[in-house]
C-alpha cells in the first residue's frame with residue numbers, strides 16, 4: 001500500500017493526515033497554534049513555531065504509522081492565506097508573520113486605491129484592497145519598519161515557508177498568490193505594473209507554480225528529524241480555501257462550500273476568470289489548474305466561538321460548551337450576536353466594526369449565549385450566500401467542512417439558516433484532504449483531481465432544512481442585517497478607547 005501526507009497549516013493548529021490509496025485516513029496528528037495579539041487589530045504568528053510544530057507533528061505521525069517511510073510517496077500543503085512572511089537574502093525570517101485577520105493596514109489600502117485606482121486594481125487582480133491581503137501588509141512594513149524592509153529579499157505565504165524548510169526551495173502556487181493582491185489574474189503572472197506603481201521590487205516575489213507541481217523532495221536534515229524518506233516527493237499545495245474546495249469535491253460549476261474554521265467561508269466554483277463581481281466577493285485561482293472560485297469571508301467564524309470559550313468557559317472542551325445548544329430554540333430567546341470580533345470582510349469590508357450581543361435579558365442562560373454565537377456566525381455566512389444568490393447563483397446544496405462540522409446541531413442550523421441541504425463528508429478536514437489529494441494527483445495515482453475526489457470523498461450525512469425553522473430564521477436574519485448599520489457609528493466612536 002502507498003500513502004500521501006496532507007499538511008494543513010491552519011490558524012488554530014497544524015493538522016497532518018496520512019492517507020492511503022483509497023482515501024482513508026490512516027493516521028492523524030494535530031498541534032495547536034496560538035495568536036500573538038499585541039494591539040487591537042494586530043494578529044501575528046512566528047513562522048519558526050509553524051516549522052517546529054509541523055516537524056514534531058510529522059515525526060509523531062511517522063511513529064504512529066510504523067510502516068516503511070519509503071511507501072509515503074508524496075506530501076503537500078494547505079495553508080492559511082495572505083499571511084506575510086518576510087525573508088532576508090539567506091531566507092531567514094525577518095519578523096513575525098502578519099496574518100490574514102490582522103487589520104492594521106487600512107491606511108495602506110487607501111494608498112493602493114489612490115495610486116492604482118479602484119477600476120485598474122479590479123482589472124488586474126479581480127479583487128479589492130482589503131486589510132487582510134498581503135500587499136497592504138508589505139506596504140505597512142515598508143512604511144513602519146523601514147530597517148526590516150531594507151533587508152527583505154523575498155516574501156512568501158505561511159505554507160510556502162514551511163515547504164521551504166522541508167525542501168530548501170522557495171515557491172508560491174497560483175491559488176495562494178491570488179490572495180496577495182499582486183497577481184495579475186488575467187495572465188497568471190506577478191503584476192509588474194502594481195510593483196512599479198507601489199515601488200516594490202518584483203524580485204521580492206517568489207517563482208510561481210501549479211498546486212500539483214513537484215517542488216523538490218525532503219532534505220536529509222528533515223528526514224533525520226521526522227523519519228520521512230528523502231524519496232518522498234513534495235508538491236506545492238494551495239491556499240486553505242482552494243484546498244478545502246478540492247477536499248470537498250468543489251470541482252465543477254454549481255458546487256458550493258461552507259467552511260467554518262477560524263474564519264468562515266462560503267465558496268463557489270468558477271470555470272473562468274472573466275466574470276465581474278465588482279470586488280464584492282473574493283475571486284481567486286482554484287487549486288485545480290485553469291479554474292477559479294468566488295468567496296465571501298467571515299473573519300471570525302470558529303474564532304468567535306473559541307473567543308467566547310476562552311473568556312467564559314476556558315477549562316471546558318468545545319464538546320461540553322455546545323452540548324446543550326439544542327435545548328434553546330432558534331433565535332436564542334431573543335438574543336442576537338454579530339461575530340465581528342476581528343472586524344468583518346463580507347458583506348461589510350470594515351476593519352473598525354466590532355461584535356455585539358443585542359437583546360440580553362436576565363432570563364438568558366449561558367446556553368442562550370452559546371446558541372446566539374453559533375447563530376450569529378451562521379447569519380454572517382448567510383450574508384455571503386445572500387450575495388451569491390442576488391448575483392444569480394442557485395444554491396440548493398452546500399458541502400460543509402472545518403471544525404464547525406464537529407457539531408450536528410450546527411450543521412442542522414446551517415441547513416435551516418441557508419435553506420439548503422447541507423452535506424457532511426466522512427472527514428471534516430477538507431483543507432488537509434485537499435492537500436493530500438494534490439499529492440496523490442501529483443504522484444500520478446489519478447488522471448484528474450475529479451477522479452481522485454470520486455475515490456477519496458465519501459458522504460457521511462445530509463441535513464435537510466426544516467420549513468418552520470427556515471421561516472423563523474428568515475425573520476431573525478432581517479433583524480441581524482440591521483445590527484451592522486445600527487452599531488457602525490458607535491464602534492467608530494469607540495476606536496480611540498481600544499487597546
Ligand SMILES: Nc1ncnc2c1ncn2[C@@H]1O[C@H](COP(=O)(O)OP(=O)(O)O)[C@@H](O)[C@H]1O
Pocket residue numbers: 010011012013260261262263301302303304305306318319322402403404405406407410
Ligand atoms: N466540537 C466542536 N463543536 C463545534 N465547533 C467546534 C468543535 N470543535 C472545534 N470547533 C470549532 O472549530 C474551530 C477550528 O476549526 P479548524 O477547521 O480546525 O480551524 P483552522 O483550520 O482555522 O485552524 C474552532 O475555532 C471552533 O469554533
Ligand SMILES: O=C(CO)[C@@H](O)[C@H](O)COP(=O)(O)O
Pocket residue numbers: 010011012079080081082100101132179240241261262263264265282297
Ligand atoms: O483570509 C482567509 C481567506 O481569504 C482565511 O480563510 C484564511 O485563509 C484562514 O483560514 P482558516 O485558518 O480559518 O482555515
